[in-house]
Amino acid sequence: MYKPIFHIDVNSAYLSWEAAYQLENGSSIDLRTIPSVIGGNEKSRHGIVLAKSIPAKKYNIQTGETLFSARSKCPNLVVIPPRYNLYMKCSKAMVDLLTAYSPTIQRYSIDEVFIDCSGALINNTPINLALEIKDRIKEELGFTVNIGISTNKLLAKMASEFEKPDKVHTLFPDEIPTKMWPLPIKDLFMVGSSTKRKLQSKGIMTIGELARCDSSYVYSWLKSHGTLIWNYANGIENSPVRNEQLPMKGLGNSTTLPFDITDARTAHIVLLSLIETVSIRLRVANKCAQVISISLKNNEFISYSHQRKLHTPTDSTNIFYEQAKTLFNECWKGEPLRHLGVHYSHLCSNDFFQLSMFQKQAENQRMLDKTIDNLRIKYGNKSIIRSCFLESGLNPLMGGVLDEEDYPMMSSLL
DNA sequence: TCTGGGGTCCTAGGACCC
DNA sequence: TCTGGGGTCCTAGGACCC
Incomplete structure (x- = not known):
């Protein structure tokens, strides 16, 4: 029997939280349904996109790009300043809700959580449990999440990145060849722009191509990081879902x-x-x-x-x-x-x-x-x-x- | 009115020691 | 004189994540 691991990821977290808050406080507009972003103050030179709505994404607006550039792609873009105190409260509300399902919850970031659901599956399948959690968050807290299900944290996290928003996906080991290997190499967790460039220069374009490489070659190019991502490409990862946070470095x-x-x-x-x-x-x-x-x-x-x-x-x-x-x-x-x-x-x-x-x-x-x-x-x-x-x-x-x-x-x- | 801020981990190279 | 080599510590920089 495997341990079912969920990765829960708030869709466009800052923007979703702002939208839910505004609706709760009488706004008639749902920011998630219009081209909108959370963005810093341009006058103080903090003018970048921190989160974007799905309609804004359709204009090819990217997280991290300048508001100047985002507006040039979409002149009617609605820009809302960030409110981190609100985000903190929303994040905490979600974690509080999740504690009913498992004592083993790892807060990975302000908008991402891993849970080990071993104890919560009496009379329930992982998918049904995930659907229940997802719908409860939507109904009780007003924002949507994606939930990825698998047997380890890496695969669960990769699964939560599939189609968004408001979806549950599985990525079990036997689904790796069909669901993960066809993806472009940049979609693999821990492959950033630099590693992507190096892999592509070796002719490796998909996660599957990396997985089928000889791991010693990957090590010779990328050292320990190469071993890490080769393992990830093959779905190999076994770190525990940890409750307690590690000591600050x-x-x-x-x-x-x-x-x-x-x-x-x-x-x-x-x-x-x-x-x-x-x-x-x-x-x-x-x-x-x-x-x-x-x-x-x-x-x-x-x-x-x-x-x-x-x-x-x-x-x-x-x-x-x-x-x-x-x-x-x-x-x-x-x-x-x-x-x-x-x-x-x-x-x-x-x-x-x-x-x-x-x-x-x-x-x-x-x-x-x-x-x-x-x-x-x-x-x-x-x-x-x-x-x-x-x-x-x-x-x-x-x-x-x-x-x-x-x-x-x-x-x-x- | 052009490009944030918080982290963790790893590596290379030089100093120094035996 | 012709120049080892392993180990640790320190600093700078880079890669990745959210």
């Missing part, structure tokens, strides 16, 4: 600025703003980090980064800030910058650090960080800001997770 925030930065002083302030946000997240997670990395993107869209391992792990905003300034000064080539990012890695628990702390100055610094965190939690993020932001016109906490007015980062709240 790193965290960061980055932002595209509304204007190009041309001086180090402004860059430092932006870095500080990002560091405030990332550091709060780090402390909320009771972690310290030992590696700080900054990333830069210039006005020609060329990105580069610079990182440093610290002698000791820390969670101090000021220590990170001093490091970030140094890193920036070491690597900035002086050209106009449109984007800056901060990332921490090599995380460890802050328990040990707290016990081993002997420097009075560091202790004072930690007390200050904690006091500021508490003030912001109690009175709001704007209740206490650094004076350098006062006349800067810059947001003192960029990449904001805690401020309702800002777009919160998604995965940290999942």
Whole structure:
């Protein structure tokens, strides 16, 4: 007896959720039935398509393309700004509904879930169970999903990508030759544009052609990633559906600025703003980090980064800030910058650090960080800001997770 | 009014050690 | 003098996902 695995994928998630919300609040238009997209703010240079309706897709509008380009394909396109708080609530509502069916639920992203339905199939077939779940989500929550059914997560996920929306599909191992092998190579999970190009240069155009290759050849071209996708092409995958989330490996925030930065002083302030946000997240997670990395993107869209391992792990905003300034000064080539990012890695628990702390100055610094965190939690993020932001016109906490007015980062709240 | 932001994992090359 | 080689750590960059 196999374990039935479902992959549940919200159709055009952001757009569906917005549409359902608007209908619930008295709108007479269903955004899913007209050419519409969820898109960022073009004035602040965030103007890309985040999600599209099926009618918008008929104009060949792609996720990730600029709103400028999307509008040139469809002049009447309706553009709605994103509201991540709404998405978070919708995602949670779906997971809550699913917990009735299985204790084994893996949240893969804000709009995708794997469930192991082993225990839920008494007197029911997998297909009927999937249809029931799909229809309950539609009736009770107001949005549609695709459900893919198979014996492992890879095949279930591939199945949920078949015809959309509001559909249940199976992709059992014996269906691989007919349902999966004829598909173009780019449809295989983990085959992106770079791998697609390399495979096509070897004459491999379909998933079936990859599956029938000698795996040692694929390894020689693509190393471990080649082995991974060769296995996927043959339906081989056996990772468990896991309830608990894996420990965080790193965290960061980055932002595209509304204007190009041309001086180090402004860059430092932006870095500080990002560091405030990332550091709060780090402390909320009771972690310290030992590696700080900054990333830069210039006005020609060329990105580069610079990182440093610290002698000791820390969670101090000021220590990170001093490091970030140094890193920036070491690597900035002086050209106009449109984007800056901060990332921490090599995380460890802050328990040990707290016990081993002997420097009075560091202790004072930690007390200050904690006091500021508490003030912001109690009175709001704007209740206490650094004076350098006062006349800067810059947001003192960029990449904001805690401020309702800002777009919160998604995965940290999942 | 032109191109987001959050992650994970892997590899290459250099430094350094024995 | 003619130049090994395995191992680990570190950094930078790239690939993939949503």
